[in-house]
Amino acid sequence: MERSIMKRHIRNRVIGLAAGTVAFGVISACGGAGGGGLDVADGGIRGTGSSVGPVSGFGSVFVNGVEFSTDRTVVGDDGINQESRLVVGMILRVDGEWRETGLGDAETVEYDDTLRGTMQVLSPWDVVSKTATVQILGQTVRIDSQTVVKGMTVETLDNFNDEFVRMSGWRLPNGEFRASYLGLRTQNNSDDFDSLNAVELEGNISGLTGTEFMIGSQLVNYSGATPDGLTLADLSDGNAVEVEGSLSGTTLMAQEIRPDDSRRYVQGTDDDIEFVGPVSSAYSQSTGTFTVNGITVRVTGDTEFDGLSGPADLVQRILVQVEGDFESDGSVTAEEIELREADSELEGGPAQEIDLSAGQFRVGGALVQVTPLTIITDDDEARLSLSDLALPRELEIEGIERVGSDGSIYLEALKIERDDESPDGEFELTGRISEMVNDRIQVLGVDLHISQDTDFDQISRNELQGLVDAGQRPKVEVEYEFVGTRYVIDEIELEEDDDD
CATH class of the missing domain: 2.40.50 (OB fold (Dihydrolipoamide Acetyltransferase, E2P))
Known part of the structure; x- marks a missing residue:
């Protein structure tokens, strides 16, 4: 490899x-x-x-x-x-x-939940960008294809306005949140929630008075709150805190106030730490550092990179995993930094050639590798494993393109979602072109063939060939199906590349 x-x-x-x-x-x-x-x-x-x-x-x-x-x-x-x-x-x-x-x-x-309360959908699920935006207690939450959604589906979010949810996620540089998990309170999981009116909010304090302050647009009354990990005298405008309590009309009556979720990244009794989060401040060559989850991360000549070419790839918002050691000043010296952001997608089914010992299977000709980082889920609350993919169902897979030692290409899965629908014989993948020779295009290790009916959307065949001949690896979205003895392209279009 x-x-x-x-x-x-x-x-x-x-x-x-x-x-x-x-x-x-x-x-x-x-x-x-x-x-x-x-x-x-x-x-x-x-x-x-x-x-x-x-x-x-x-x-x-x-x-x-x-x-x-x-x-x-x-x-x-x-x-x-x-x-x-x-x-x-x-x-x-x-x-x-x-x-x-x-x-x-x-x-x-x-x-600990990041946010908990009623949800308002600001932007429903967009099938092109694969994103949605909601608000919880006035805080903006970004949902993407790697977000695990339970009790509903991302496609039906707008059917659940004013429903009660919990969210676990990360703070983004602009103060919004990126959701790792969004769960709807339903009859099946209502016992997992506190009392019906117990809400949770975090963010920066503003407009502080002797009994009240604001977090975003939410008024908080803290006159009866119990502090945890801080004192009420520590409260000041600009401080990031977490508040738990109940709603009385439009006012959040705080019962507990503690430091925000950044507290889960503080050093324990030992120096080692592994953590995941979006980059909040990009890598600075002058200081040799970047920040994630409020932690200053130091990059040295011994730092190993996985899925990243080097520190220059550490730009704002990308999701990374850092392994390292705490220093006396609270910073972390990174031993390894790994990309946790998907760069390729695959949809279709069924899963074929499932190899439980190697943790592999194929969909639409593409080889998929499962690791302990892979989240396998469905629309229900079931805990799934690789063997559950043997059911003939449609799959949606997000992951990172990898290259084996023999040059073969495969998809290392970050998230696999098993749908309820049976496979319809059609596939869709998003990835980079590694070869384009005559009527054959290779994407994610799959040989895809151009026919007289292939539709080139917003780019011509000659233009695409020119990009490949120039040494580029353009990212494309391809819809295809198996015809006779090979995979044939129905439609291909150039995908907007967020890395460019």
Whole structure:
């Protein structure tokens, strides 16, 4: 495999698949995608500290590619106090230790909602951009194709105006939020919520008086609030806080006030930390740093990059995972920085050639690799594993294009969503063209063929060929189907490239 896949951290994630509900059996020495070998790790201790990131699986619980064994309890006061009530996509803080095998032991598992309250849909799901925008207690929340949505679907968000939801996510540089998880309170999961009127809000204080302040457009009365991790004297305009309480008319009557979600990234009893978040301040060559979740991250000559060419790729808003050590000033020196932002997509079904031991399958000719970071979900509350994809259903897959040591291309899945619909024989993928020869175009390792009926949308065949001949790898969206003995393109269009 490529250098980034051969690195210790990634290969351990694949090996770690052998343990949980996403278990695929024992990974063999040659079980990697594309035929590249996977080295078996030695099982030593890799870190002792804190790991903060979205849940990606259970068995006990997977966070940041490590399967942590737990005592099944969860610390928190948002109605979730047992591991069985957790849902993939929820952001956890785990304190404990993790080993080279991809296994770990959790001392504590903590969950806290970022926002909780009624939802207003500002922009419904856009099938082109694959985004939507909602508000919760006046706070703007961005939803994308990597957001895990439960109790509803992203396509039907606008049917749930004024419904009660919980959101787990990250603060963006402009003060908005990016959702990792959005869950609707329904009859099936109402027990997982606090009382019907218990809401949660975080943001920056403004207009502070002796009893009230504003967070965005929401008025907060804190006259009866209990401080936690701060004192009421610490409150001042501009401070970021989290407020829990109940609504009385349009006023949030605060019962608890604590520091905002940045507290889940503070140093514990040990120096090691792994965490996920969107870049808030881009990499500065002059300081050798960037920021994520309020943490200054230091990049050195020893920092390894996975899915990123180097520190120049660390621009605002992209989602990354950082592994490193705390310094005395509260900064973190990064040992590894990994991209957690999808750059390719694949839709269609069914899953074919499922290999549980290697954690692989194919859809529409494309090879898909599952790792412990992969979230597998559906429209219901079910906890899914790779074996559940054997049902003949449509799949939507988000991931990162990878190249094996033999040059083969595959999709490392970040999120797989199993739909209720049966496959209709049509496929759609978004990825970069690696070859274009005569009537054959290769995207995500799939040979796609141009026919006389192929529709070139907003770009001609000659223009596309010119881009490839010039050494570019243009990103395209392709609709295709299997005809006879090969995949034939129905429509192809140039995809807007956010990286350019």
